Amino acid sequence: xxxxxxxxxxxxxxxxxxxxxxxxxxxxxxxxxxxxxxxxxxxxxxxxxxxxxxxxxxxxxxxxxxxxxxxxxxxxxxxxxxxxxxxxxxxxxxxxxxxxxxxxxxxxxxxxxxxxxxxxxxxxxxxxxxxxxxxxxxxxxxxxxxxxxxxxxxxxxxxxxxxxxxxxxxxxxxxxxxxxxxxxxxxxxxxxxxxxxxxxxxxxxxxxxxxxxxxxxxxxxxxxxxxxxxxxxxxxxxxxxxxxxxxxxxxxxxxxxxxxxxxxxxxxxxxxxxxxxxxxxxxxxxxxxxxxxxxxxxxxxxxxxxxxxxxxxxxxxxxxxxxxxxxxxxxxxxxxxxxxxxxxxxxxxxxxxxxxxxxxxxxxxxxxxxx
Amino acid sequence: xxxxxxxxxxxxxxxxxxxxxxxxxxxxxxxxxxxxxxxxxxxxxxxxxxxxxxxxxxxxxxxxxxxxxxxxxxxxxxxxxxxxxxxxxxxxxxxxxxxxxxxxxxxxxxxxxxxxxxxxxxxxxxxxxxxx
Numbered sequence: 001x002x003x004x005x006x007x008x009x010x011x012x013x014x015x016x017x018x019x020x021x022x023x024x025x026x027x028x029x030x031x032x033x034x035x036x037x038x039x040x041x042x043x044x045x046x047x048x049x050x051x052x053x054x055x056x057x058x059x060x061x062x063x064x065x066x067x068x069x070x071x072x073x074x075x076x077x078x079x080x081x082x083x084x085x086x087x088x089x090x091x092x093x094x095x096x097x098x099x100x101x102x103x104x105x106x107x108x109x110x111x112x113x114x115x116x117x118x119x120x121x122x123x124x125x126x127x128x129x130x131x132x133x134x135x136x137x138x139x140x141x142x143x144x145x146x147x148x149x150x151x152x153x154x155x156x157x158x159x160x161x162x163x164x165x166x167x168x169x170x171x172x173x174x175x176x177x178x179x180x181x182x183x184x185x186x187x188x189x190x191x192x193x194x195x196x197x198x199x200x201x202x203x204x205x206x207x208x209x210x211x212x213x214x215x216x217x218x219x220x221x222x223x224x225x226x227x228x229x230x231x232x233x234x235x236x237x238x239x240x241x242x243x244x245x246x247x248x249x250x251x252x253x254x255x256x257x258x259x260x261x262x263x264x265x266x267x268x269x270x271x272x273x274x275x276x277x278x279x280x281x282x283x284x285x286x287x288x289x290x291x292x293x294x295x296x297x298x299x300x301x302x303x304x305x306x307x308x309x310x311x312x313x314x315x316x317x318x319x320x321x322x323x324x325x326x327x328x329x330x331x332x333x334x335x336x337x338x339x340x341x342x343x344x345x346x347x348x349x350x351x352x353x354x355x356x357x358x359x360x361x362x363x364x365x366x367x368x369x370x371x
Numbered sequence: 372x373x374x375x376x377x378x379x380x381x382x383x384x385x386x387x388x389x390x391x392x393x394x395x396x397x398x399x400x401x402x403x404x405x406x407x408x409x410x411x412x413x414x415x416x417x418x419x420x421x422x423x424x425x426x427x428x429x430x431x432x433x434x435x436x437x438x439x440x441x442x443x444x445x446x447x448x449x450x451x452x453x454x455x456x457x458x459x460x461x462x463x464x465x466x467x468x469x470x471x472x473x474x475x476x477x478x479x480x481x482x483x484x485x486x487x488x489x490x491x492x493x494x495x496x497x498x499x500x501x502x503x
Contacts (some may be wrong), residue, residue, distance in 0.1 A: 041414055324439055
């Protein structure tokens with residue numbers, strides 16, 4: 001139980017804020033990040049019932065620009081990037097920019113390299129947010145393929161942005177009170193001035209609640225954090241972020257998504273447009289046509305117990321994420337199981353460190369407002 | 372409890388367990404996890420007690436406590452037979468955090484080798500193992 005991570009870990013601009021708040025800090029993908037402050041349950045429920053704020057500055061940003069930016073992104077990202085609207089097409093309000101889109105990055109064989117949100121900033125300029133553990137390899141992947149295109153510039157912007165996620169039913173009203181203009185709608189992004197600082201406000205998140213994600217200059221992050229907390233947002237750590245996303249059945253790269261499996265198996269066929277010819281599209285098309293041998297399902301434990309990542313499913317398959325759901329009070333998770341046993345209602349048995357726990361395949365998401 | 376606390380009347384195992392040994396014949400002991408262990412684990416959300424009648428062996432795991440994020444094995448500080456388990460923890464596992472030396476006790480054991488207690492640490496020695 002090491003309580004003193006080595007000094008080589010990277011720190012976000014909010015590190016002193018986390019220390020002052022008494023956060024428990026852990027090594028997450030090489031970053032010294034807050035796992036919890038007052039307690040996971042309280043932070044989780046704050047996001048479900050009020051507002052929580054997360055430091056997600058460890059996530060990376062890649063900017064793709066130039067006349068061939070769309071061409072490159074269509075080749076790399078699984079979704080139809082040409083469908084991301086530009087501000088002019090939709091009512092975003094002042095400082096309009098564009099839409100947001102979720103996609104995966106695949107290898108030729110369809111294995112998933114990362115899952116990402118991409119924001120359209122201008123006609124020929126896009127910002128893609130990467131997972132911390134994958135940022136360097138994603139950047140390399142983008143840069144390598146950019147050379148095939150010409151007319152496109154790929155820039156590492158990780159040093160230029162801090163990122164805050166403000167999530168929960170009260171999140172928008174809290175951030176709105178700091179903003180010079182109405183906030184961008186869900187799945188759109190635009191520049192606003194928040195408490196005087198220029199911020200890229202994105203109507204996105206990964207908790208299953210409404211809210212915004214804020215991309216700001218690192219030197220503005222602490223001020224914004226303070227302003228938002230002062231208006232009632234509860235600091236929340238990575239542990240609550242994990243229980244929230246799992247209740248919402250959002251994938252965590254490294255758990256539910258890996259290069260060993262493709263997006264169809266993961267239930268992400270909805271963000272794959274094979275006609276765009278992205279790298280891996282042939283493999284994805286073949287799997288979609290033939291039907292995958294296994295599928296990622298959501299499950300709930302029937303009775304006591306908590307399944308964890310790596311627990312085998314009896315008869316084939318494995319748990320990739322598992323926790324106790326703070327909202328539901330039961331063990332929940334996601335697991336890859338053979339397709340013939342993936343239907344909602346199917347009874348499963350999970351081997352939790354030698355003890356067999358009954359579970360049931362549930363509909364996604366596991367938690368929905370009012371459930 | 373929010374502040375670190377290691378009562379003087381308990382014996383400690385370096386794997387962050389405590390024992391409160393009584394003077395019965397044969398002696399019995401109440402076992403639990405230390406303040407340090409519950410703080411490192413975070414909010415405990417699940418404790419499944421071992422069966423009454425089961426044998427436990429000093430230095431070997433005999434149960435598991437789970438927080439939202441992690442599972443931790445509980446190591447037996449002493450050997451013996453389980454004579455009682457704290458059933459209240461099924462409904463209120465958070466008592467392990469709130470009162471680790473009182474309401475958050477885990478099991479009571481009839482000791483099979485009471486002399487094993489001599490190998491355990493007093494509070495001051497245990498605190499010294501925790502470092503800075």
